Structure formats: structure tokens, C-alpha cells
Amino acid sequence: MTTTTPARTTARMAALVAEIRTVVDRGLAPDLTAYLIGERVAPQLGTPDLLTAEQCEGHPDRYRQHVLHAEADGSFSVVALVWLPGQETAIHDHVSWCVAGVHEGAESELRYRLAPATGKEGARLVATEQIVNGPGDVCGFAPPGDIHKVRNSCRTKAISLHVYGADVERLGSSVRRVYTLPTD
Numbered sequence: 750m751t752t753t754t755p756a757r758t759t760a761r762m763a764a765l766v767a768e769i770r771t772v773v774d775r776g777l778a779p780d781l782t783a784y785l786i787g788e789r790v791a792p793q794l795g796t797p798d799l800l801t802a803e804q805c806e807g808h809p810d811r812y813r814q815h816v817l818h819a820e821a822d823g824s825f826s827v828v829a830l831v832w833l834p835g836q837e838t839a840i841h842d843h844v845s846w847c848v849a850g851v852h853e854g855a856e857s858e859l860r861y862r863l864a865p866a867t868g869k870e871g872a873r874l875v876a877t878e879q880i881v882n883g884p885g886d887v888c889g890f891a892p893p894g895d896i897h898k899v900r901n902s903c904r905t906k907a908i909s910l911h912v913y914g915a916d917v918e919r920l921g922s923s924v925r926r927v928y929t930l931p932t933d
Contacts, residue, residue, distance in 0.1 A: 779846040783889030807831040819918035826917040837900030845914035846891035854907025861896040
């Protein structure tokens with residue numbers, strides 16, 4: 750993943766950040782925070798004036814992360830992820846709650862649960878659900894139970910908007926852990 754900072758913030762993005770701030774400042778439980786933020790993100794997806802042209806640029810070798818906003822107190826960040834066809838993440842989980850919405854294209858998400866080691870075999874990941882999200886689709890989650898892999902599942906560029914309950918500008922990523930365990 751590559752990270753860039755925005756050339757500028759659009760008026761629509763600035764308004765969305767203000768709405769997100771209002772939700773985060775309520776100090777609610779992570780899953781409820783994610784749900785309420787998802788309600789605010791969904792109507793913005795697909796609008797032509799949400800992102801600048803620079804914030805829609807991908808990278809030929811891997812998906813690209815554009816940090817659009819990092820709240821000064823570290824309570825949340827807004828990121829655009831740009832995926833060219835076939836680009837994907839490793840299997841991972843997150844440092845905080847997250848909301849993701851597809852702005853353009855389609856993304857496939859494969860969700861997993863961690864099956865602990867038993868006397869007979871070691872720990873492994875068990876696939877639990879495969880979802881294809883298209884333009885306007887939003888999902889949200891909070892750890893634990895947020896292990897997944899995401900990929901561009903269309904033949905064109907895909908762009909998704911992510912809101913994390915952490916300062917990804919400081920951390921460099923929202924990923925807490927990458928999993929290399931066997932999968933079922």
C-alpha cells in the first residue's frame with residue numbers, strides 16, 4: 750500500500766468530516782459508532798465532488814491509500830483506498846472500529862473467524878462469509894471478529910472510503926495484525 754496526503758479537501762468531504770466528528774464526540778460503543786458513521790457515509794458515496802482527481806489515483810503495483818483527514822486528537826481518520834483490477838489486501842484485522850463504503854467499482858470481502866489450536870491441529874482461519882460490495886454499499890465492524898481480506902473484484906478501478914477510529918496518518922495503516930495461518 751502507498752500513502753499520500755490530499756492536495757485539498759472538497760467541500761463535501763469537509764462536511765462529512767464534521768458529521769463524523771459529531772458522532773465520534775458522543776463517545777458511544779464502537780459498534781454503534783460504526784453504524785452511525787455508516788449512515789452518514791452512505792449518501793456521499795458515488796457523488797462526483799467527494800474526492801479530488803488526485804485522491805482517485807491508483808498505483809500500478811498495489812492498492813493505494815490516500816489519507817483525507819486525520820482528526821487532531823487521533824480519534825478518527827478518513828481514507829480513500831484506490832484499487833486497480835486484481836489488487837488485494839493480505840488477511841488482516843484492525844486496530845479499531847471501521848466503516849467502509851464503495852464509492853466506485855466493486856470490492857469482494859472474504860471474512861474469517863479464528864479457530865484456536867486444538868490437541869490435534871494448530872490454529873487456523875475459517876472462512877465465514879463472502880460479500881461483494883458495489884457502489885453505495887457500506888459495512889462497519891469493530892474488533893474482535895474483524896478478520897478479513899478485501900480485493901477489487903471488478904475490471905475497472907475501485908475506490909472505497911474508509912473511516913477508522915484511529916489516527917492512520919500517525920500509524921501508517923489501520924491494520925493491527927496480518928494473518929498467515931492456514932485457511933479452510
